[in-house]
Structure formats: C-alpha cells, structure tokens
Amino acid sequence: MKEQEAVLSTLEKVLRWSTADQTEVIFKAVDSYLTRFAQNCVHQNVAERDANLSIRVIRGRKIGSVTTNLLDDESLRAALAKADEIAERGKENPHFRSLPVSAEYPSVRTFDERTAALTPEERTEVARIAIDRARKEHFHASGAFSTGTIQVAVANSFGVRVCQSFTKSSLKIVVQSPKGGSGYAYRLSRRFDDIDARELSDQATEKCGLGGDPVEVQPGEYTVILEPYAVGALLAYLAYIGLGAFSLQEGRSFMCGKFGKEVMGENITLWDDGLDPKGMVVPFDFEGVPKRKVMLIESGVARGVVYDSYTAGREEGRISTGHKLPGPITLGPIPTNLFMKEGGYTVEEMIGSTENGIYVSRFWYTNVLEPVKTLVTGVTRDGTFLIRNGRISRAVKNLRFTESIVRTLSNVSMISRRTRLVEGIFSEFFSGSVVPALKADKFNFTGVAD
Amino acid sequence: MRDLVERALNYAQLKGVSYADIRIVELTSESLEIKNGSPEEISSIEESGFAIRVISDGAWGFASSSQIETREIERAVDLALRIARASATLKSGDVHLSPVEPIRADYRTPFRKDPLEVSIDEKLDLLLKADALMRKQPEIRISRAFMSIWKTHKTFASTEGSFIKQEIVECGAGISATAVRDGEVQTRSYPNSFRGNYATSGYEYIESLGLVENAERISSQAIQLLSADRCPSKTTTVIIDGSQLALQIHESCGHPVELDRVFGTEVSYAGASFLTTDKLGNFRYGSPIVNIVADATVKEGLGTFGFDDEGVPARRTQIVKEGIFVGYLTSRETAAKMGWRSNGSMRADSWKKMPLIRMTNINLEPGEWRLEEMIADTKEGIYFETNRSWSIDDLRLNFQFGTEIAWEIKNGKLGRMLKNPTYTGITPQFWRSCDAIGNGEYWRMWGTPNCGKGEPQQVIRVGHGASPARFRNVTVGVVK
Numbered sequence: 001m002k003e004q005e006a007v008l009s010t011l012e013k014v015l016r017w018s019t020a021d022q023t024e025v026i027f028k029a030v031d032s033y034l035t036r037f038a039q040n041c042v043h044q045n046v047a048e049r050d051a052n053l054s055i056r057v058i059r060g061r062k063i064g065s066v067t068t069n070l071l072d073d074e075s076l077r078a079a080l081a082k083a084d085e086i087a088e089r090g091k092e093n094p095h096f097r098s099l100p101v102s103a104e105y106p107s108v109r110t111f112d113e114r115t116a117a118l119t120p121e122e123r124t125e126v127a128r129i130a131i132d133r134a135r136k137e138h139f140h141a142s143g144a145f146s147t148g149t150i151q152v153a154v155a156n157s158f159g160v161r162v163c164q165s166f167t168k169s170s171l172k173i174v175v176q177s178p179k180g181g182s183g184y185a186y187r188l189s190r191r192f193d194d195i196d197a198r199e200l201s202d203q204a205t206e207k208c209g210l211g212g213d214p215v216e217v218q219p220g221e222y223t224v225i226l227e228p229y230a231v232g233a234l235l236a237y238l239a240y241i242g243l244g245a246f247s248l249q250e251g252r253s254f255m256c257g258k259f260g261k262e263v264m265g266e267n268i269t270l271w272d273d274g275l276d277p278k279g280m281v282v283p284f285d286f287e288g289v290p291k292r293k294v295m296l297i298e299s300g301v302a303r304g305v306v307y308d309s310y311t312a313g314r315e316e317g318r319i320s321t322g323h324k325l326p327g328p329i330t331l332g333p334i335p336t337n338l339f340m341k342e343g344g345y346t347v348e349e350m351i352g353s354t355e356n357g358i359y360v361s362r363f364w365y366t367n368v369l370e371p372v373k374t375l376v377t378g379v380t381r382d383g384t385f386l387i388r389n390g391r392i393s394r395a396v397k398n399l400r401f402t403e404s405i406v407r408t409l410s411n412v413s414m415i416s417r418r419t420r421l422v423e424g425i426f427s428e429f430f431s432g433s434v435v436p437a438l439k440a441d442k443f444n445f446t447g448v449a450d
Numbered sequence: 451m452r453d454l455v456e457r458a459l460n461y462a463q464l465k466g467v468s469y470a471d472i473r474i475v476e477l478t479s480e481s482l483e484i485k486n487g488s489p490e491e492i493s494s495i496e497e498s499g500f501a502i503r504v505i506s507d508g509a510w511g512f513a514s515s516s517q518i519e520t521r522e523i524e525r526a527v528d529l530a531l532r533i534a535r536a537s538a539t540l541k542s543g544d545v546h547l548s549p550v551e552p553i554r555a556d557y558r559t560p561f562r563k564d565p566l567e568v569s570i571d572e573k574l575d576l577l578l579k580a581d582a583l584m585r586k587q588p589e590i591r592i593s594r595a596f597m598s599i600w601k602t603h604k605t606f607a608s609t610e611g612s613f614i615k616q617e618i619v620e621c622g623a624g625i626s627a628t629a630v631r632d633g634e635v636q637t638r639s640y641p642n643s644f645r646g647n648y649a650t651s652g653y654e655y656i657e658s659l660g661l662v663e664n665a666e667r668i669s670s671q672a673i674q675l676l677s678a679d680r681c682p683s684k685t686t687t688v689i690i691d692g693s694q695l696a697l698q699i700h701e702s703c704g705h706p707v708e709l710d711r712v713f714g715t716e717v718s719y720a721g722a723s724f725l726t727t728d729k730l731g732n733f734r735y736g737s738p739i740v741n742i743v744a745d746a747t748v749k750e751g752l753g754t755f756g757f758d759d760e761g762v763p764a765r766r767t768q769i770v771k772e773g774i775f776v777g778y779l780t781s782r783e784t785a786a787k788m789g790w791r792s793n794g795s796m797r798a799d800s801w802k803k804m805p806l807i808r809m810t811n812i813n814l815e816p817g818e819w820r821l822e823e824m825i826a827d828t829k830e831g832i833y834f835e836t837n838r839s840w841s842i843d844d845l846r847l848n849f850q851f852g853t854e855i856a857w858e859i860k861n862g863k864l865g866r867m868l869k870n871p872t873y874t875g876i877t878p879q880f881w882r883s884c885d886a887i888g889n890g891e892y893w894r895m896w897g898t899p900n901c902g903k904g905e906p907q908q909v910i911r912v913g914h915g916a917s918p919a920r921f922r923n924v925t926v927g928v929v930k
Contacts, residue, residue, distance in 0.1 A: 034906055038715040041542035045533045047513040047526075048802045048906070050499065065493035069516040079496065086492045089570045091578070093488040120529075120536040128540055142718040144905045174718045250592050251630040328491035330483050364721070367841045369852050369929060370870060372635050377850050377928070379843040381721075400841075400848055400874070402928050446928050447850070447874055449843040 004153070004163040010053075010071070011155035017080055020057035020087065022099045024156040026286060026326070027053050027163075031116075032148030035123040039140050040131045042124060054326070057083045058099065061092040065328060097313030100289045100320060102159035108281045115167040115192040116149045123147065126171060126197045133201035134175045139208055141201070143173040147192060150429045154288035162288050168280070168428050171195050174382055175208040181395060183207025184362055184382035186229065188421055188432050190280065207361065207383045214395040216448050217386060223357035224443040225350050225387065231340065232422035232433045233363040233378070235270070238405045239335045239425055241371040243272075243296050244323070245311035246332030254374050254406055258302040264409040266300040267343065272335035274322065279337045279421060280432040284322060291322040296335065300410075308333040325426065336424055336431035343415025343436060350414045350439040352390040358399070358445070359385040359392055374405040379449040398449035407442075414439035455607045458523045462504055463609055465531055469505040469547065471608035473759060474498070474518060475801035477600065478566060484577045484595040486585065492570065499801035504530045508544030509537040512804045547782040548791045550762050552611030557756025559619040560749075561652025565599040568653045573597055576661065577623070583665035584627040589673045592628040592637075596645040597621070597656065598899070600911075604759075612761040620752060620911060622648030622897055623656045627669035629676050636675035636869060638668040638854055642693045643837050648897030648911065649750040671855060674867055681856055681871035683927035687831030688873055689824055689920045692888070694853050695814065696896035696914035697837045702877040703735075703742055704812040704912070706846040707769055707777065708795075708903075709784040711807075719905050721844025724877070725775055727788070735775040736881030741815040742770035744779055746794060751811035751913035752897030755797075759805035762794035769812065773882070781807050799908035806904045811895065813915030817887025821918050824886045826862040832926055833857045833864060834871055850874040850928060872928040880921060888917030 011025040029051035036044040052069040053076065064086030068079040126145045134141035146169070153163035169192040175183045184207065185200040226234075247253035254263065274282040274291030284290050287309060295303040308324035311333055323333035351359065361383030369375040380398045387393065416437035424431030455472055462470035476498040483491040500523065501514035511534025513526040577595035584593035599621040606614045624646015626639040641647040641659055649655045690698065705711065706723040714722055725733070736742075746754055746764035755764055760782050769777045779795035780788070784807065796805040825833065839852035856871035857864045899911045 032906065035537075036715075036718070036905055037540065038717055039542065039713070042509070042537040042540040043715050044804060044905075045509075045511060045537045046804050046906070047529050047533060049513075049515040049517075049526075050802060051516060052497065063489070063492070065491070066496070067493070068496040070496060070498065075496075082494055082496075086494065086570060089574075090492050091489050091574060093490065095488060120533045124536040124540055131540065140714070140717075142714065144718055146906070172718055176717065250628070251633075252628075252635050256633070328481070328483070328493055330485070330490045364844055365841045367839045369839050369872065370635075372633055375929060377839070377841045379841065379848065381844055398843060398848075400843070400850060402850070402872075447848055449845075449848040 007151065007153045007163050008155060008161055011153055014055060014076055014080060015155060015157055017077060018057060020059050020084060022058040022157050024056040024099050024287065025053060027153040029151045030148065032146065033123060034144055034146040035127050036144045037127040037131060038142040040135060042127050045120065055080055055083045057087050059087045061094060061096045062087045062090045063093055063096060064090060095314050096310060099156045099158055100160060100287055100309045103290050105162055105283050105290050106275055108275065108283050110164060110166040110190060110281055112167045112191040115147055115169050118147045118192055129197040130173045130201045133205050137205055137209060139175050139177045139205060141173060141175050143171065145171045156288065160288035162284055164283060166429050169195050170428050171197060171200055173200050173204040175204040177208050177212055179212030180214050181208040181211030182382040183211065184229065186422065188428055210385065211383055211395040214397045217396045219399065219445045219447055221442045221444050223354055223439065223441050225354065225357060225359045226438045226440065227361050228420040228422050228435045228437055229362035230360045231435045231438050233366055234405045234408065235338050235340065235433055235435060236425040237366055237368060237376050238374060239338060241368055242374060243305050244332045244334045245305050245307045248305050249311065249314055252371050254372055255302050255305060261302060262300045263302045264297060264300050264406050265412050267412055267415060268297055268300050268409050269341035270297040271295045271339050272306055272337050273339055274337040276339065279339065279434050280430060282337065282430050285324040286326040287324040289320045289322040289324065294321045294335065306333045306335045334425060336426045338424065338433040340435045342417055342419050345414045345416055347416055347437050350416065350437065351387055351392060354387045355389060357387040359387055376405060377402045399445040400447035400449050401444060402446040403444045408440050411441045412438050413441060451605055454520065455605060457520060458502065458527065459607060459609050461524055462527045465527060467504040467506045467531060469609055471503050471606065472500060473801060474500045474605045476603045480566060480599045482573055482577060482597040484581045486593055487578065487581055489574065501801055502526045502530045503804065504534055505545050506531050506534040507538035509534045509541045510545060511537065514802045545783055546786040548785040550782060550792065553761055554613050556615045558617045559650045561619050563653035565621040565653040565656065566601055580625045580661040580665040583662065584625060584669040586666065587669055587673055589629045589631060590627050590669050591630040594626045597623040598645065606757065606759065606761050608761055614757050614761055616756050618650060618755055619652060620648060620650050621653065621656055622646050623659055623661060625661050625665055627672045629672040631676045634676050636672050638672040639836055640664040640668045642896060643854060644900060648752050648899050649895060650752060650754045651750045655750065675855060675869045678867040678869040681868040681927040685923055685925050687828055687920060687922050688924045688926060689828065689831060689833045689918055691835040691918050692892065692894060692916040693896055694834055694837050694851065695916040695919055696898065697840055698851065699742065699812055699814055699914050699916060700898055701840060701842045702846055702849055703769065704809040707779050708807045709778040709780045713784060716903065720903050724845045724847050729775055731776055733775040734773055734882060735770045735878055736773040737884045738773045739817055739887055740770055740773045740881055740884050743767065743813050743815060744769055744810050745813055746810035748811050748813065748895065748915065751895050752899065753810040753912040758794040758796045759798050760792065760796045762792045764794055767793040779807050779809065797910060799910045803908050806908060808910050809901060809912040811913035811915060814887065816890045816893040816917050819886045819888055821888055821892050824918065824920050825859055825864060828859045828920065829861060831859040832868065832871065833859055834873065847877050849877065870929060871926065873924050873926045874928050875924055880924065883922040884919055885922055886920035888919060892917035
C-alpha cells in the first residue's frame with residue numbers, strides 16, 4: 001500500500017491538469033492471493049498485483065471516462081486528454097446533475113496487518129486443514145482460500161478527498177463423498193484470524209457425511225428450511241432486480257408504487273448498512289459519498305431503495321445514499337451490504353416443527369425469469385435433505401426451483417436467532433449479507449436436477 | 451519486449467524452475483451505451499501487465515503484475531516460485547505437460563476497419579439513430595443501444611522456445627427496447643440479448659449488423675408482448691432460433707466438455723461434468739444428426755485466435771459426432787493425463803489471470819432444413835427466440851431457459867405470440883430428441899461475451915455457430 005498522502009497527491013495532480021467543468025479521479029491498488037484446492041490437492045495458487053486510475057470528466061452535461069493502469073505522468077495526461085475528447089465529442093446526458101461534494105467520513109477499521117502479510121506457505125496450510133479433515137472420512141475437499149488488500153482513493157473537483165485501505169480473507173470449502181454426499185462452508189472477514197478453518201472443515205465434512213445415496217423426490221410445493229447461504233443468494237437477486245434506484249425509476253422493480261404498503265410478510269425487515277461491523281464495513285462509495293443506512297423493507301412494508309448521485313439527481317430533493325459502484329453509471333446503485341432482521345428460533349427448532357419439508361443448504365446458478373414478480377429459477381446444491389416428522393430423514397437429489405422471492409418472503413413462518421455473514425452481490429472487499437436461516441411454506445420446486 | 455521476456459525466462463531458469471512461461475498483454479477497449487437517447491457511458495480502458503507461470507517441484511506457481519519492468523518481473527518470478535513450492539507440499543502428483551513444438555509466429559485478426567480508429571461521432575450516430583427509432587412508440591420506456599470494442603496485443607514466450615505475438619480485435623453492438631404497462635415489463639433485443647452480437651472482426655462487422663433496420667421491429671414486438679398470452683405449460687415440440695440455441699450449446703455442451711471440470715478442479719465453484727471419461731466414444735449425447743465441433747479457427751468467431759495462452763495453435767476438434775460424444779476441450783496438463791496432445795483451449799481473460807480451459811467456438815454443424823420447412827413440418831409446437839434467462843445444475847444436466855419471445859406453431863404455421871416463454875429439460879434427453887437442424891443458409895456465429903468460470907472468476911469471450919433446430923417432447927411453460 002502506498003501512503004495515503006502520496007496517493008492523494010497523484011489524484012490532486014490530475015485534477016490540477018484538468019480543464020473540464022467537473023473532474024473525478026479514482027485510484028485502486030489491489031494485491032490479491034488465492035489458493036485453490038480440489039480432489040484433496042492444491043491445483044491453482046495465484047498472486048495478482050494491479051493499480052489503476054479512473055478519470056471521469058464532465059463538460060456541461062457531457063461525460064467521458066477513461067481507466068488506465070499506466071500511471072506515469074505522460075500516460076495519465078494522455079488518459080485525461082482521452083476522457084476530455086470523449087466528453088467533447090459525446091452528447092449531453094440531461095439526467096446528469098453533478099458530481100458529489102465533500103463530506104465527513106466515519107472513521108472505521110478496515111485493514112488488518114496480519115491478513116495483509118499472510119505468506120503462500122500460510123495459505124497452503126489453510127487448504128491442508130480442509131483436506132486433512134476430508135481425508136479422515138475418505139472424502140474429497142475442494143475450495144478456495146483467498147486474502148488480499150485493496151486501497152481506494154477518490155478525489156473530485158468539489159473537494160472530495162478520501163482514501164481507505166481494506167483487507168479481506170475468505171475460505172470456501174466443498175466436501176464430496178463417493179456416495180454422492182456434498183457439504184459446503186464459507187466464511188468471510190476483514191481479518192484472517194476470524195477464519196476458523198477447522199470449524200469450517202468440520203461443518204462441510206459433517207454435512208457431506210449426512211448426504212450419501214440421495215433419493216429422488218417429486219417436484220412440487222414444499223415447506224423449506226433455507227440456510228443463510230440460500231437466503232443470501234435470494235436476497236442478492238432481490239437487491240439486483242428491485243432494490244436499486246434505476247429499477248424503480250424505470251418501472252422494473254417490485255417496489256414500484258408500493259412505498260408504505262405491505263409487500264411481504266410482516267416478520268421480514270431488510271436494510272442496507274455499510275457501517276455495521278457485523279458485515280464488511282465500507283465508509284464510502286465509488287464516488288466518495290459516505291455510506292448511509294437505508295431501510296428497504298420494514299416489517300414487510302416497502303420503505304426505500306438505494307441511490308448514487310446520478311439516480312438521486314433524477315428525482316427532486318433526493319440525495320445519494322452512498323451506493324455508487326465502480327465503473328460506468330449504467331448498472332446503477334445496488335445495496336451491497338444487506339442485513340435481514342433475525343428471529344427467535346434455532347435451526348433445530350425449525351426442523352423439529354416441520355412434518356414434511358426440504359432442507360436447503362445453498363442455491364446455485366440462480367437467474368431471473370420475471371423481474372417485477374421477482375421470479376427466479378435455480379438449483380439446490382451441496383446438501384439437500386428431506387425432513388420427515390421433525391427430523392432430517394435423508395439426502396435427496398438436487399432440485400430445481402422456480403419461485404418468486406417476494407412470495408417466499410411472504411410465506412416465512414420461522415426465522416433463526418443466529419445470523420451469518422454470507423457472500424454479497426459484489427466484490428468480497430466491499431460486500432456481504434448478514435442473514436438468518438428461514439423456514440418458508442409452499443416453496444415451488446419444478447424439477448429434479450441430478 | 452523480446453529482451454524483457456528473455457531476461458524473465460532466463461531468470462526463472464536460473465532459479466531452478468522446470469518450466470516457465472510469460473504473457474505480456476496490452477489491452478485497449480472502448481464501450482458506448484445509449485439509454486433513452488442519452489449517452490450513459492462512453493468509456494475507454496488502457497491496461498497492460500504480465501503474468502508468469504512456473505512449474506517447480508512438480509507444481510504450478512503463478513504471479514502477475516501491472517508493472518512491466520525488470521525488477522517487478524523478478525519479484526513475480528520469485529513469488530511464483532515460492533507459491534509453486536508451497537503448492538508442491540499438497541500435490542497429488544507432478545504436473546506433466548503434453549508436448550508442443552516451439553513456435554515463433556505472429557497472428558492478427560483479419561479486419562478491414564479498425565474499430566478504434568472510427569470516430570466516436572460516427573459510432574454515436576449509429577447508436578443514436580437506432581435508439582431514436584425504438585422510442586417512436588410511447589410505450590417503450592427504456593431504449594438502449596450498446597457497442598463494445600477490444601483490441602489486445604499479446605506476447606507469449608516459454609522456456610521451451612516459443613515466442614508468439616498476437617493482435618486480437620473483437621467488437622460488436624446491439625439494441626434493446628423495453629415496454630412497460632401496468633406492472634408488465636417486456637424487452638426485445640437485436641441481434642441478441644446481453645448487449646448484442648460480437649465477433650473477432652473490424653468495424654465492418656458492426657456496420658453489417660443492421661441495428662437501424664431492426665429497431666422499429668423489435669420495439670413493436672416488445673409492445674405486442676405486453677398483451678400477448680402467457681406460454682402454456684405442456685410437453686410439446688419446440689423449434690429454437692440460432693441465438694438461443696447458441697446459449698443452449700454453451701451451457702449443455704461447451705461447459706461439460708471442459709476436461710478440467712471433468713477432473714474435478716472446478717468443483718468448488720462452477721461444478722463438475724456428467725461427461726466423465728468413461729463416456730468418451732460410446733455415450734449417445736444427441737440424435738445421429740447432432741454434430742458439434744470446437745473450432746478456434748472459424749472466421750469471425752468470438753473464440754477465434756491464432757494460439758492459446760500455452761502457445762498451442764488454434765484448431766478444430768470434434769466434440770460430438772453423429773450424436774456420439776467424442777472429444778473434450780483440453781490443456782497441456784489435462785491432455786497429458788489422457789496421453790493426448792492439447793487441442794489449444796487454454797485462455798486467461800486478462801493479463802492478471804492464470805489460463806484455464808475455456809470454450810473456443812463450440813459450433814453445432816448445419817443440418818439440411820430450411821427454417822420455413824421445419825415450421826411447415828411441425829403440426830403443433832412453439833418457436834423460441836432470443837435468450838432472456840438461463841440456469842443449469844453443477845453437472846450440466848438439468849437446464850431451464852427463458853426467451854424474450856415465442857410463437858405458437860399450429861398445423862405448420864406460426865400463430866399467436868407468447869410471452870414469458872420457458873423450456874426445461876435434461877441435457878442428453880434433449881439433444882437426443884433433436885430431429886431437424888437448419889441448413890447453412892440459417893447458420894451463423896453468435897458471440898457470448900460473458901462466459902464465467904474459475905476462482906478468481908474470469909469472464910471470457912467465446913463463440914457458437916448455430917442455426918435453428920427442432921426438438922421433440924420438451925417441457926415448456928415452467929411458470930404457470
């Protein structure tokens with residue numbers, strides 16, 4: 001990581017060179033490492049280092065953007081000239097109002113020295129723990145252990161000057177047995193020391209052990225218990241298709257015309273908060289706007305969506321909530337730090353209260369069929385079980401589901417007390433969802449996967 | 451450049467590696483997006499970097515960096531070596547590479563008009579013209595026009611003596627119109643969804659797409675879809691247009707024939723494959739009219755190149771012959787495990803990443819039917835066009851696709867338009883039910899610019915040749 005002053009002085013330099021009406025410069029420097037294992041051996045072990053600068057210039061309402069990782073003065077001047085040329089030759093974007101102005105930023109801890117200093121040998125040892133645990137049961141472990149650092153700095157011609165360094169560490173384990181069992185475990189943190197490889201290895205291996213000789217069950221509507229991994233996948237799609245301002249403004253969101261009205265079960269409360277330390281804390285977005293907590297669904301009632309400065313500028317009196325993603329404005333803002341309110345049950349109580357149902361560990365290859373209805377399809381993976389008379393009775397073959405996320409969240413009868421940080425919708429450096437397990441009725445399975 | 455490369459490889463050899471290669475890549479890309487008449491994105495990317503891959507103690511090590519200079523290259527070699535030695539403590543056996551002749555060669559994508567030399571004004575004019583035509587009808591809430599261009603200069607060299615330079619030019623464009631009424635949202639795209647169609651070619655390819663000529667047609671269809679009937683739920687005959695069939699080939703044939711998946715190295719992310727090695731040469735994948743090839747040499751294919759990222763020359767490999775599964779996509783390492791030579795399928799999506807087995811152009815070879823004859827020969831069925839959603843399980847067996855539009859077929863004629871069409875099936879049963887494939891007149895290359903695989907994830911551009919084809923007894927209308 002470079003010193004913050006050095007980074008910001010490079011950004012200042014580009015801002016000084018610019019003759020545009022408004023200019024924004026974003027610096028990103030990444031060092032990332034990933035040790036990947038499969039079939040009980042390490043087969044891919046990589047290190048990447050990159051640093052780049054993105055320049056956005058605005059002339060009137062004409063915008064030009066250039067990203068370069070050639071960081072000498074001559075290349076930076078050329079990149080600025082190119083951005084200027086694009087803006088000059090482009091057409092006005094009538095919806096663009098302004099880049100954001102400077103703000104106060106919360107002081108949050110996002111960097112861990114120990115994680116940044118991890119060695120290839122230490123990363124390999126993490127893989128060894130997962131492999132040794134699986135081998136004991138004559139199973140096969142696969143997975144990925146990754147660590148990395150990223151430094152992000154944003155500066156613009158309205159005084160925004162902000163720079164922050166982040167670390168992250170994540171471990172994913174999939175354990176498979178010759179009898180067709182499969183188990184999954186995942187943990188993400190800013191700190192390597194939070195990753196308990198033994199605990200995760202136990203979880204994935206024990207789940208795999210439960211899963212031999214899966215039987216086929218008929219597709220149809222079932223009561224389901226969804227582990228946090230499965231809940232996180234559904235919420236990521238909900239966020240993507242319906243909880244960003246673009247989808248609302250363009251009439252594509254299930255929230256359209258529903259603010260203040262009940263859109264799902266009253267036991268569901270959902271918000272985005274980049275500053276809650278239970279998630280992946282991020283103090284500002286990719287145009288230097290401080291993160292704000294945004295209530296999305298409160299006791300089942302539609303409350304809000306997230307904004308960046310571009311989409312906020314399209315509505316009278318609206319301000320950005322700090323949800324600009326890197327890159328062009330076309331994708332729009334998306335909640336990347338989701339939280340779902342916990343309930344009062346243990347997963348064991350949820351299973352115990354289920355006469356006939358399906359236990360789902362995680363979903364795979366989910367995709368959107370009808371965005372306004374939040375209708376998605378996908379398959380179960382790495383631990384799908386039949387529940388009979390309050391107990392997990394046996395493994396079942398993976399199932400395809402075709403179901404509305406909103407309908408699912410309207411049919412939730414029990415919510416777990418414990419929540420878990422699971423994969424979010426965006427880079428692990430900046431995103432994660434803190435969610436409970438759910439029990440939902442009438443979940444629609446439409447096919448048998450394998 | 452040559453000097454830098456040779457010094458890097460010499461340094462790696464002095465450090466005791468048994469093999470090393472280096473890739474130095476320079477990319478210039480441009481992206482334009484118009485939404486409702488306004489340019490939402492006009493951006494350019496200039497990036498470069500290098501990647502070092504080494505084998506030491508029988509294991510791979512890999513490091514990449516954006517700083518192309520001697521000291522940084524030496525740091526990367528040292529790091530890659532340390533990583534390889536750490537990996538070697540958890541290897542299942544030594545890495546062996548299938549042989550490849552040392553090659554010294556240059557390759558360039560053939561093109562007439564350099565798309566990066568065409569002015570932004572000209573590109574914007576084309577997109578704005580198509581965009582304006584789509585918005586002539588007030589029910590079109592969102593009109594979009596897209597264009598993307600990538601020019602990559604790649605230098606590959608290895609300790610086995612290869613030194614290869616390539617210039618790959620890829621570009622494409624597309625349009626889409628979204629109609630909204632009373633909470634109903636329908637989108638039509640041309641020539642394909644997800645930003646259009648793409649090829650290894652020059653700007654002449656973009657000019658040939660006919661964006662302006664098709665703008666009003668697709669916006670009218672988007673509006674008609676608002677009041678169309680839903681796709682019925684039943685088992686019936688389906689005819690699938692080339693663009694949708696391209697994605698069907700991608701998901702249900704392209705991915706399962708990646709030999710690294712078969713060996714289990716993608717289990718933790720993308721999954722494995724039902725096409726295990728015991729099925730090679732004897733498994734009936736499709737009906738006898740189904741012939742599928744992997745061909746990295748086909749003109750304008752988005753997966754066309756001169757050499758892969760291990761320096762193996764591009765080639766054509768039979769994957770399915772007369773319905774029987776006969777071939778895989780391979781790397782030097784996976785081919786060696788089978789006692790074969792690599793068929794040149796290793797690519798990285800950028801200078802940063804380690805190459806993986808990736809699709810090249812996976813093509814369904816043309817059949818004998820004219821589309822009109824195929825429809826006329828169908829008593830009852832549904833014609834599906836343009837992908838909208840896709841999903842398939844981790845072994846690549848159970849799939850479900852949605853398309854933007856469909857039409858009922860009744861007594862050999864296209865009938866009423868159907869909205870929200872979906873179909874689902876199991877890969878071999880589906881391909882075995884194929885009884886008609888469109889002829890060369892209807893066959894074209896489709897570019898898939900967003901194929902994801904690997905950890906860290908790599909998104910690569912691949913191609914698929916396809917014409918419309920007919921399948922019997924398919925479950926449609928999954929959504930009631």
